[in-house]
Amino acid sequence: MELLCCEVDPTRRALPDPNLLYDDRVLHNLLTIEERYLPQCSYFKCVQKDIQPFMRRMVATWMLEVCEEQKCEEEVFPLAMNYLDRFLAVVPTRKCHLQLLGAVCMFLASKLKETIPLTAEKLCIYTDNSIKTQELLEWELVVLGKLKWSLAAVTPHDFIEHILRKLPLPEDKLILIRKHAQTFIALCATDFNFAMYPPSMIATGSVGAAICGLQLDDGDRSLSGDSLTDFLAKITSTDVDCLKACQEQIESVLVSNLRQVRQQQQQSNPSKTVEELDQASTPTDVRDINL
Structure with missing residues (x-):
């Protein structure tokens, strides 16, 4: 009976394969082919x-x-x-x-x-x-x-785990960064300005924006400011200036979406103050209210 219950679980997901995540050849191959799918x-x-x-x-x-x-x-x-x-x-x-x-x-x-x-x-x-x-x-x-039946396209999500595993942070913080980075990726997908960006740049910029927004540097200078940008750029072989511009654009999209959300909330809940509405100003909350 227990086996039957496990087999019919509709939410069962495949676990990440460490042999793929910890092999730099996989990351290299992703970087090599990503522009084919733009x-x-x-x-x-x-x-x-x-x-x-x-x-x-x-x-x-x-x-x-x-x-x-x-x-x-x-x-x-x-x-x-x-x-x-x-x-x-x-x-x-x-x-x-x-x-x-x-x-x-x-x-x-x-x-x-x-x-x-x-x-x-x-x-x-x-x-x-x-x-x-x-x-x-x-x-x-x-x-x-x-599409010439070419469906196995490279997306920003393919790079997230490869980037996170190289960050000198504990697992609980990586989980938080992952969740917020996924939110940024979803926001980028809704904005045509990012359609021509390489997936690796969007993924790297999203992780950078998540770390900066969550302030998870723990006093580690390598995870703050320009040092963070340089560190992330090396992981995905991204130009530092392009990555910095991409991250700033991602953060700008978030701010714009939050502004729209607050306007919608004020229209539907005029009794709430701006401070109360600002309490929901995190990437996770933006995702939860289905922008």
């Missing part, structure tokens, strides 16, 4: 005529909410956004098909990363049944063809 161009300038950046942000926010509500693996949402950006970089798409494309990208990403993938029927429900199951399945083949 969008070919800034598609709002040269490909898309009917879709605007704010529309991408809206569908990305919806996709994030679906992934969070369904408790998907952290990799699913950034991977789905990678598919969406790569498709939009090569195929002019009507705005009425954007949510359908987002649903298809989540469908494919969950198949690749989830133990129990999202179903076509469930995704159609999340669109208020504005699309039909058959339509989603037909578009799945279209997207696969345009």
Whole structure:
């Protein structure tokens, strides 16, 4: 009976493989191939005529909410956004098909990363049944063809564990950094300004922003200011100035999102003071309220 109970546990996840995490050849290979999976161009300038950046942000926010509500693996949402950006970089798409494309990208990403993938029927429900199951399945083949069936894309999440294992911090603090870095990665995925950034830079900048925001240097000068940036840049062979600019941009996106959240909260709870609303100003809280 105990064996049966364990086998049917729907939330069971695969554990990290230390043979992969502690082999620098894996990190090197990820850095070598990551640019293969970037969008070919800034598609709002040269490909898309009917879709605007704010529309991408809206569908990305919806996709994030679906992934969070369904408790998907952290990799699913950034991977789905990678598919969406790569498709939009090569195929002019009507705005009425954007949510359908987002649903298809989540469908494919969950198949690749989830133990129990999202179903076509469930995704159609999340669109208020504005699309039909058959339509989603037909578009799945279209997207696969345009992506040339190259679905194992490198995302920022692939670098997180490789970066964290090199930090001179105890496990409890690494857990906190990981959680906040994952939040930053999700925020970056919703913002088109990061679509052309290498995943390693987004991951490194997210870890740096998490450490600075949480103030976890413990008096270690190597984990503060420019020393931290230099330390992280060496791990992923990233240009120091580019990494610093990326981290500043990530922090700016967080501030902008927090400002929007406070405005929304003030509109819905006008009796609360700014100080009370500011108490929720952490990356984890931003993620929990489904930006």
